[in-house]
Amino acid sequence: xxxxxxxxxxxxxxxxxxxxxxxxxxxxxxxxxxxxxxxxxxxxxxxxxxxxxxxxxxxxxxxxxxxxxxxxxxxxxxxxxxxxxxxxxxxxxxxxxxxxxxxxxxxxxxxxxxxxxxxxxxxxxxxxxxxxxxxxxxxxxxxxxxxxxxxxxxxxxxxxxxxxxxxxxxxxxxxxxxxxxxxxxxxxxxxxxxxxxxxxxxxxxxxxxxxxxxxxxxxxxxxxxxxxxxxxxxxxxxxxxxxxxxxxxxxxxxxxxxxxxxxxxxxxxxxxxxxxxxxxxxxxxxxxxxxxxxxxxxxxxxxxxxxxxxxxxxxxxxxxxxxxxxxxxxxxxxxxxxxxxxxxxxxxxxxxxxxxxxxxxxxxxxxxxxxxxxxxxxxxxxxxxxxxxxxxxxxxxxxxxxxxxxxxxxxxxxxxxxxxxxxxxxxxxxxxxxxxxxxxxxxxxxxxxxxxxxxxxxxxxxxxxxxxxxxxxxxxxxxxxxxxxxxxxxxxxxxxxxxxxxxxxxxxxxxxxxxxxxxxxxxxxxxxxxxxxxxxx
Amino acid sequence: xxxxxxxxxxxxxxxxxxxxxxxxxxxxxxxxxxxxxxxxxxxxxxxxxxxxxxxxxxxxxxxxxxxxxxxxxxxxxxxxxxxxxxxxxxxxxxxxxxxxxxxxxxxxxxxx
Numbered sequence: 001x002x003x004x005x006x007x008x009x010x011x012x013x014x015x016x017x018x019x020x021x022x023x024x025x026x027x028x029x030x031x032x033x034x035x036x037x038x039x040x041x042x043x044x045x046x047x048x049x050x051x052x053x054x055x056x057x058x059x060x061x062x063x064x065x066x067x068x069x070x071x072x073x074x075x076x077x078x079x080x081x082x083x084x085x086x087x088x089x090x091x092x093x094x095x096x097x098x099x100x101x102x103x104x105x106x107x108x109x110x111x112x113x114x115x116x117x118x119x120x121x122x123x124x125x126x127x128x129x130x131x132x133x134x135x136x137x138x139x140x141x142x143x144x145x146x147x148x149x150x151x152x153x154x155x156x157x158x159x160x161x162x163x164x165x166x167x168x169x170x171x172x173x174x175x176x177x178x179x180x181x182x183x184x185x186x187x188x189x190x191x192x193x194x195x196x197x198x199x200x201x202x203x204x205x206x207x208x209x210x211x212x213x214x215x216x217x218x219x220x221x222x223x224x225x226x227x228x229x230x231x232x233x234x235x236x237x238x239x240x241x242x243x244x245x246x247x248x249x250x251x252x253x254x255x256x257x258x259x260x261x262x263x264x265x266x267x268x269x270x271x272x273x274x275x276x277x278x279x280x281x282x283x284x285x286x287x288x289x290x291x292x293x294x295x296x297x298x299x300x301x302x303x304x305x306x307x308x309x310x311x312x313x314x315x316x317x318x319x320x321x322x323x324x325x326x327x328x329x330x331x332x333x334x335x336x337x338x339x340x341x342x343x344x345x346x347x348x349x350x351x352x353x354x355x356x357x358x359x360x361x362x363x364x365x366x367x368x369x370x371x372x373x374x375x376x377x378x379x380x381x382x383x384x385x386x387x388x389x390x391x392x393x394x395x396x397x398x399x400x401x402x403x404x405x406x407x408x409x410x411x412x413x414x415x416x417x418x419x420x421x422x423x424x425x426x427x428x429x430x431x432x433x434x435x436x437x438x439x440x441x442x443x444x445x446x447x448x449x450x451x452x453x454x455x456x457x458x459x460x461x462x463x464x465x466x467x468x469x470x471x472x473x474x475x476x477x478x479x480x481x482x483x484x485x486x487x488x489x490x491x492x493x494x495x496x497x498x499x500x501x502x503x504x505x506x507x508x509x510x511x512x513x514x515x516x517x518x519x520x521x522x523x524x525x526x527x528x529x530x531x532x533x534x535x536x537x
Numbered sequence: 538x539x540x541x542x543x544x545x546x547x548x549x550x551x552x553x554x555x556x557x558x559x560x561x562x563x564x565x566x567x568x569x570x571x572x573x574x575x576x577x578x579x580x581x582x583x584x585x586x587x588x589x590x591x592x593x594x595x596x597x598x599x600x601x602x603x604x605x606x607x608x609x610x611x612x613x614x615x616x617x618x619x620x621x622x623x624x625x626x627x628x629x630x631x632x633x634x635x636x637x638x639x640x641x642x643x644x645x646x647x648x649x
Contacts, residue, residue, distance in 0.1 A: 083596075087589065090614045094582050097621055101571040179644055221602030228603070239605050240597030241589040252590050259586040263579070293622050297615055339571060519555035526563055527637045529549075529644050 013340045014160035020348035023175060028196055028352075032181055032189035033321065039174070039186045045390045046113040046189035046367045047277040049335060050343075054284040058194060058291020061275050063194030064360045065266075065292065066201055066299055068150040068327075068353050069420045071491060072264075074300070075333075075367040076326030078307020080316055082227075082238030082244055085307055087255070089300035091262025096233065098432075099267040100289040105282035106439050106525040111322050113277055116372035118439055122517035123446040125381075129372040135374075135430040136270040138457060140347050143271070144358060144400075146419030148175070148408020151354045152328075154347070155468055168409045174355055175405035181359045182366070182397045190359045197349070197356040202295060204349050205302040207328075211337050212309035223305070226312035238311060256490045258421065261492030265424030268431030271364040278516040282528050291446035310335055366396035422464055425492045429499040437503050439525060442518045451506025456499030463491035549644050563636040570628050578621055585610050 051058070058400055070092065077085030111117035116132035151174050161167055171465045174426040181193055216223040237243045244256035266272060310319060310329035312334045322328035334346040372392035375381060411419070433452045437444040464470065471491035472482035488494070524530055554560055587608060590594055596607030 083589070083605075083611075086608075086611050087586070090582075090585070090611055094578065094614060094618055097578050097618060098575070100622060101575055101625060155600060221603075221604055224603035239599075239603060239608075240593055241607055243592045245590065255590045256586060259582075263582060286626065290622055290626055293618060297618060301612075301615065442549060500592065516552050520551035522564065523549075523551055523554050523560060523640075526560075526633075527640045527644075529641050 007101030007292045010039075013344065014189060015342040016340055017159055017347040020344045021351050024196075024200075024348050024352050027353075028193050029180070030191045031196065032123065032185035035188045035192050039188060041502060042113070042371070042389050042393075044188065045186040045393060046274070046371070048186070048191050048503045050280050052191060052278045052280060052284075054279055054287025056191070057275060057284065057288035058190065059198045059295065060194035060278075061272065061288055061292040062202070062272055062295040063356055065199065065273060065296060065535045066200055066353065067357045067420070069146065069148060069203070070299070071201065071303070071350060072150070072154075072327040072330055073116030073371055073420075075305045075306045075310060076319070076329040077244070079310040079314070079319055079329040079401070080326050081244040082308075082311070083241045084243050084255075086304060087259060087414050088262065089095050089303060089464050091259055091291070092266065093297050093300055095263045095266035096265065096289060096293045097426045100273070100286070100293065102439070103267045103273070103435060104285045104289050107435070108271060108276045108279070108282045108285040108530045109525045109531045110439075110521060111277065113371050114368050115273055115435070116368065116376070119434060119449055120376070121521050122247055122438070122514055123449055125482075128446055128449050129376050131369045131450050132434075133372040133377075135453050135457055136368040136428070137365055138461075139268075139270055139401070140361045140368075140400075140420055141426045142423040142426060143269075144361050144404045145407045145411045146423065147354050147358050147361070148404050149411040149419060151351070151408060151412075153488070154327075154350055154354070159347075160194045164435070166413060171406050171408045171412065174351070174358070175401055175408065178355055178359045178362060178404075179398055179401035181355075182362050182401070183394055187363055190356075190363050190436060191275075191278060193356045197352045198295065200349050201353055202299055202302075204346055205299055205306065206441040207333060208309075208337060208342075208346075209302040209305045212313070212333070215313070220305075223308055223312055230312055232316070234316065238308070245472050251489050257493035260496060261421060261425045261428050261490055264428035264432050265498060266398070266427075268427035269423075270368065270431070271360045274367065275360075276365045278422045282531070306330055306333060313337070332339050343402050354522050361403065362397050365400050366393045369393070369396045421490050422460075425464070425495060426457060426460050426477075427494040428492055429460045431456075433496075433500045437507070439521075441507075442515065443513065444503070445510050445512040446512070447510035447512065448503045448505075448507030452499050452524060454500035455506075456495060460495040463488075463495055467491065479509070480518065554640070554644065559640060563633065563640065566632050566636070569575060570625065571631075574625065578617065582614065582615060585614055595622060 001185070018355055038049075041049075043049055075089050079085075107118055111120055114132065115136055116129040119128040119132050148171055151171050159170065161170055181189055185192070212223065213220070216226065224239060227238055231238050236241065242259075245251045245258075275288070279285050279288055307329065310333040314329065314332045317327050319326060319332060322332060331343055331346050335343040338345075343439060363507060369387050374392045375389050430453050433456065434449050437448060437452070463486045466484050466486045467489050468484050468487070469476045470476055470484065472484040473489070476484075486494075563600060590609065596610065598606045600606060600609060
């Protein structure tokens with residue numbers, strides 16, 4: 001694991017890094033406070049009054065999606081493993097076509113705030129809402145832990161805080177700022193934080209990409225040659241696939257499993273789904289996905305150059321020795337290119353990235369609890385519960401924020417990519433089959449939804465617990481024991497088909513049918529009849 | 538007025554709307570585009586993943602300078618994603634939205 005006592009990055013100025021980050025926090029807090037002046041109803045709090053334009057929401061989606069794992073993780077994976085790191089970018093991008101073609105618009109037309117709304121449309125309310133809330137909370141929690149663990153890694157790397165206690169304080173501060181964003185700003189404030197962060201992140205990556213390419217006369221081939229030359233013995237392998245996943249038959253299957261979880265996970269991520277409710281119509285949901293695909297695609301093209309650029313200009317040895325290891329590739333490249341000031345800027349952007357993603361996850365999880373569990377299960381949708389809904393959501397946000405802080409402190413030595421891949425695998429297994437069946441299959445019913453969500457969740461978690469990611473491998477979470485029997489570190493290849501099969505089996509074994517509700521859902525989902533429009537101020 | 542998904546006023550007869558020729562035309566047009574397109578991009582992605590996983594030598598073939606077949610395949614995934622996005626938006630704007638707008642106007646009445 002990461003050696004937290006390793007020397008700080010040479011040339012990094014922690015004071016400067018903290019200063020730039022503080023400026024970002026102050027600017028975004030001002031925006032959040034201004035944006036939140038007219039937050040009143042649940043639609044304001046969860047869905048920003050449905051008043052964002054497609055372009056604004058598209059930028060915010062890319063802000064939500066491009067987490068620290070995307071920025072630091074992918075650039076680092078390409079720098080050390082070359083071509084195999086590229087798969088992450090492609091999987092993360094192609095996945096958006098699933099969201100664009102099959103999910104975004106139909107979901108916008110049939111729900112109000114949460115995944116539970118869509119499922120409850122034609123099934124028995126209470127059980128499916130409980131199931132949807134369970135999987136939403138599970139995915140959000142794994143994703144949150146990954147981001148908070150990533151914050152711990154960044155701290156040691158960028159701020160020169162190498163003591164355990166010092167890192168805990170920084171994680172707590174990040175968590176506290178995030179809670180303030182969510183409480184004060186609701187979805188509107190959080191969306192603006194995402195927009196600011198996305199613009200900064202993409203601009204920083206664009207500037208560094210142009211800088212790297214300019215050093216090689218805009219010739220990608222000579223950049224690759226330099227990366228190979230500096231790679232030593234492993235250098236030639238950077239250009240071919242297989243450096244990370246090509247060892248044997250099992251690692252090749254692991255690559256397939258990861259590829260499947262990546263491409264099917266995105267359209268099941270609850271914080272991405274919830275963003276579709278912040279726009280007035282399905283047409284704007286379509287526009288926002290188009291913007292998101294454009295921005296995310298361009299960003300991943302940048303990371304390709306940044307990854308090979310880090311391999312060429314910084315060198316794999318220096319990256320592997322740095323605190324944070326492969327996660328350090330992009331920051332080290334910034335230092336190499338623009339000195340301490342650019343490093344400080346990139347560090348602040350990376351922190352902002354974590355902060356914004358964590359805020360987006362927290363508001364999603366709190367909405368799911370308040371809307372699905374509190375209002376519709378505990379209070380059975382009674383009138384007075386609507387008034388207290390936002391209050392419950394705010395309390396939940398504080399609780400989730402506290403859990404994230406404690407979890408982040410506990411998980412700070414865990415592998416960030418592992419936690420993110422787990423979140424994607426859970427989303428692809430527990431959420432996506434139910435969403436697709438619900439939107440497209442007439443016969444689908446409550447039993448099918450419950451089997452698919454709970455079954456998919458259980459299979460995924462069991463396979464993860466008994467995988468080499470948890471025990472029995474040099475990179476496992478628990479090194480002292482070996483109780484693994486499942487060979488793959490990503491469960492997607494098995495858990496996703498099982499979850500689809502369970503949804504089908506549960507459906508055909510139950511007698512429940514409701515053709516009229518299916519007809520209503522089809523008409524509403526394709527035409528947008530009766531979908532809640534933008535709140536009129 | 539903001540409308541609510543729970544619905545106010547008289548509910549349309551959903552099965553009847555569903556069976557109407559106009560809605561069936563919308564539903565067919567939608568499915569005729571998205572289902573084949575989804576199959577196409579998933580197959581194209583699967584081809585890329587399988588080649589990257591099991592055909593290392595082929596993917597490592599250099600085409601020009603250090604630009605390999607694998608790199609071109611990867612970049613083509615970006616191109617195909619952008620192209621499919623563009624095609625869908627054009628199709629939805631031209632072929633789907635007019636029918637959907639029409640149906641919505643009929644059912645929600647003139648106040649909108």
